[in-house]
Amino acid sequence: MTSHTLTVGFDLDMTLIDSRPGIKAAYQALSARTGTYVDADLAVTRLGPPLEEELRNWFPEERIAATGDLYREIYTTHAIEPTLAMPGAREAIAAVHAHGGRAIVVTAKHEPNAKLHLSHLGIEADAVIGWLWAEAKAEALREHDATVYVGDHTGDVRGARTAGALSVAVATGPCDAAELRAAGADVVLGGLAEFPAWLDAHMARQTAQER
Missing domain, CATH: 3.40.50.1000 (HAD superfamily/HAD-like)
Incomplete structure (x- = not known):
């Protein structure tokens, strides 16, 4: 050594x-809460970069900060348990x-x-x-x-x-x-x-x- x-x-x-199962569940919940379509299956194929980069594919720039905060709040309920x-x-x-x-x-x-x-x-x-x-x-x-x-x-x-x-x-x-x-x-x-x-x-x- x-x-x-x-x-x-x-x-x-x-x-x-x-974390794909948990993140998919979180995006689905986010979509339901915001009324904005997010392709959760696609999103989980490109994990790695910060959340905001993915959110920009689905939400306008002026909503990114608030949507990111909402996602992180949702995350604790939906994403922890399914993750392996x-x-x-x-x-x-x-x-x-x-x-x-x-x-x-x-x-x-x-x-x-x-x-x-x-x-x-x-x-x-x-x-x-x-x-x-x-x-x-x-x-x-x-x-x-x-x-x-x-x-x-x-x-x-x-x-x-x-x-x-x-x-x-x-x-x-x-x-x-x-x-x-x-x-x-x-x-x-x-x-x-x-x-x-x-x-x-x-x-x-x-x-x-x-x-």
């Missing part, structure tokens, strides 16, 4: 959690802890809702930082001295690279392996189930380099 404490950052939606942990999510966090490290979550999602998801699913992160997307994620990654960032979107790759962290991408979200590699991911895994073995090998290489 390195002389510094290992800190690994993880994205949330489609990296640690499969991604395969290997708990094991990935445990793998970081097994190496004496810290596992943090850095997400574009509203931070209180991110914490609700993790608590509901029993995923024990050491810190949760919300409201950060793409390159802005580097702020939290640098603050916490993260050397690895794991995410499913090309925006996550950009965040890792901006922070000078190793970009580990998982092809479980809207971006396929080829897109993630093209964006500059250092490592592309099929999913988090592959992460513990990768981390073991990565830490072994780090140890060997320090000898």
Whole structure:
């Protein structure tokens, strides 16, 4: 292990959690409340960017702020219960802890809702930082001295690279392996189930380099 404490950052939606069922339910409720059609099935195929980017596909600009607030209010009732942990999510966090490290979550999602998801699913992160997307994620990654960032979107790759962290991408979200590699991911895994073995090998290489 390195002389510094290992800190690994993880994205949330489609990296640690499969939030598609919950987000679909929230959009359907939002549509019913506002009387504005939202194609919830389409919306959940492009998770990753901030909520407001998706809302702009359905609502005029002057309604975005208020609609975003309403969505986040609706979210706690409709989206937490149906959301599932991604395969290997708990094991990935445990793998970081097994190496004496810290596992943090850095997400574009509203931070209180991110914490609700993790608590509901029993995923024990050491810190949760919300409201950060793409390159802005580097702020939290640098603050916490993260050397690895794991995410499913090309925006996550950009965040890792901006922070000078190793970009580990998982092809479980809207971006396929080829897109993630093209964006500059250092490592592309099929999913988090592959992460513990990768981390073991990565830490072994780090140890060997320090000898």
